[in-house]
Amino acid sequence: MNSTTNFQVDVIIPTQTKYLHLIGSIGEHIGRDLEDFSGDRDALAYHLNLVLTEATTNAIKHSNSNDPKDTVRINIDIQEQELIIRVYDHGQGFDLETVPKPDFEHPKENGMGLFFIKTLMDSVTYTKQEEGNILEIRKLLI
Numbered sequence: 265m266n267s268t269t270n271f272q273v274d275v276i277i278p279t280q281t282k283y284l285h286l287i288g289s290i291g292e293h294i295g296r297d298l299e300d301f302s303g304d305r306d307a308l309a310y311h312l313n314l315v316l317t318e319a320t321t322n323a324i325k326h327s328n329s330n331d332p333k334d335t336v337r338i339n340i341d342i343q344e345q346e347l348i349i350r351v352y353d354h355g356q357g358f359d360l361e362t363v364p365k366p367d368f369e370h371p372k373e374n375g376m377g378l379f380f381i382k383t384l385m386d387s388v389t390y391t392k393q394e395e396g397n398i399l400e401i402r403k404l405l406i
Contacts, residue, residue, distance in 0.1 A: 270341075270342060270343050270344065271342050272339060272340065272341045272342070273290060273294070273338075273339070273340040273342075274337070274338075274339045274340075275287065275290065275337070275338045275339075276335050276336070276337045276338075277320075277335060277336055277338070278333075278334070278335055278336075279323075279324045279327040279334045279335065279336055279353075280324070281321065281324055283320075284317050284320055284321060284324075287316045287317060287320045287338055288313040288314070288316050288317040289313065290316065290340070291309070291312030291313045291315065291316040291317075291340070291349075292309045292310070292312060292313040293309075294309075294312060294340060294342065294347070295308035295309030295310070295311070295312040295313070296308075296309040298342070298405065300405075301405050302406075303405075308403075311384045311385075311403075312347075312349075312403075314380055314384065315349065315380065315381050315384055315385060315401060316338065316340075316349065318376075318377030318378075318380055318381055319338075319349065319351045319377070319381060319399055319401065320336060320338060320351060321377060322351075322377055322378070322399075323336040323351050323352075323353035323355065323399070324336055324353075326353070326355040326356065326357075326358070327353050327354060327355045334354055335354075336351065336352065336353050337350075337351070337352040337353075338350070338351050338352075339351075339352070344405075345404060345405050345406045346402060346403065346404055346405055347402070347403045347405055348400065348401070348402050348403075349400070349401040349402075349403075350398055350399070350400050350401075351398070351399040351401075352396050352397065352398055353396060353397050353399075354396045354397070355397060357390075357392040357397045358390065365379060381401060384403075385401045385402060385403050386402050386403055386404050387400075387401070387402045388400070388401050388402075
């Protein structure tokens with residue numbers, strides 16, 4: 265894979281956690297295979313695996329899981345100097361700014377995934393739209 269070549273990976277999965285390994289490994293392979301990335305590829309691979317797994321987990325967890333036809337779409341857009349991940353879901357949505365920071369003294373599951381995503385990536389935004397929600401995560405590749 266050459267990072268100067270723009271390309272996209274688009275995956276649509278049912279809202280089932282059995283697909284999390286697939287999504288994480290896609291991110292891992294992208295991180296390891298970016299030819300022009302001058303940083304630590306193993307670290308990038310690990311971070312992309314973690315971020316994609318956490319973002320997809322949240323989308324599944326907060327989706328309209330009563331509908332067996334509900335899906336989560338994961339789009340990974342690799343550009344020359346930036347990687348953009350978009351996770352689309354049909355859940356009730358949330359306000360990114362009001363998610364509390366995790367309590368490391370008494371860790372619980374809530375908030376840990378978003379904390380890792382915000383810590384490891386360069387920007388995170390969340391938009392509620394009529395047709396669904398979009399979590400957009402950006403990582404600079406320079």
